[in-house]
Amino acid sequence: MTPAILIVDDDPAIRGVVRVALEKAGLGVVEAKDGRGALDAMGRGPVDLVVLDVGMPDMDGFACCRAIRAISDVPVLFLTAQDDEIDRVLGFELGADDYVTKPFSPRELVLRIKAILGRGRATQDRVRSHGDLVIDLDRHASTLGDQMLELTATEFAVLTILLTRPGSVIDRNMMINEAYGGNSSLSGRTLDSHIRNIRAKASALGYVDVIETVRGVGLRLGRCTIGPGAR
Template sequence: MSPSVLIVDDDPDIRNVVRIAVERAGMVVHEAADGRSALEQLGRTHIDLVALDVGMPGMDGFACCKAIRTRSSVPVIFLTAHDDEIDRVLGFELGADDYVTKPFSPRELVLRIKAILARGQPAGTTEAIHGDLHIDFNRHSSTLGGVDLGLTVTEFAVLGVLLGRPGFVIDRNAMIDTIYGGNTSLSGRTLDSHVRNIRAKAKALGYEDVVETVRGVGMRLGTCTA
């Protein structure tokens, strides 16, 4: 079945440009002109990824993403005219998987969509356990001490890479390449935002050491024990 992408933007011209590019890539496209319409579509239609504009009237993209995360872990890419770090950090804290600044290349957006969707596809090992951390790649399930962590697709991918080599320090650039693929200009700050989210979710369950940073080198999986 072809992936289904929901494009949410109040500008019909942008929706049209993105729709053409995404459909040419073999995906099914749904459209919404505002946040509330997007939430309604998510409630009645199977969606594999949401491309979400930030600056919409009424319910903006941040509010929409926050509402999405209360009901779904569907991947979200923000489309925004702003390139401020504070906006990027807020977006990732709300659970976004990626961030594309306008004006953007439709081809680049399609590549990022494909990269995110590929993160949800299991390959090789189907399950992995380290301390109290248990990941099931087929079910896209991640639990800590038996409790669901509620990770986004990208957060899940970050833990998956670390769990592939427990105890080893992984260079940040190597991790970005593994998770996002070679077609990316993402900075280490983007990865750091996802790691902060993982740590916050783990801390809420009483775990302080899920991801350890080795300054100047990279990061590694902690003991994952309370």
């Protein structure tokens, strides 16, 4: 099935450039001119990824991303006119999977989108587990105990990398390279945002030890056991 990409931008020229690039790459396209239109479009049918402009009137991209995250874990790629790390970090903390700064190369945008979609699709027919954590690579699903752990595509990739080598400490630069495909524009602060998101989601389910930080070395998977009195 052809992936459906929702383009959300108040500039019709930008939407047109992105639409042409995506259609040439064999991807399906849905368009919305603002955040509310984006939410309406998601209600009308399945969407595989959202390309979301930050600087829209009324409901900006960050507010729209918050609303999307309340109903879906669909991958989100931000478009922004500002190359500001603070804005990028905020976007990742809201659950974005990547960021592209305007003016952008349509070819690069397509490659970024395909990379996110690739991370979101499991290619190995295996179920992995550690403690109460279970990751099903076929279904792209993760659970803690009997509870669903809702993750974005990038968060899922980060946790899967850690689960591949339980007990081992993974260097942060190696983690960035594996999780983001060597995307040099992504920083350690970006990785930190995704780690915070995973920890917060796991903590809400009663698990406070899912990811451990080894100072000066890197990250490793924790015990993944529920805290006392959490249920």
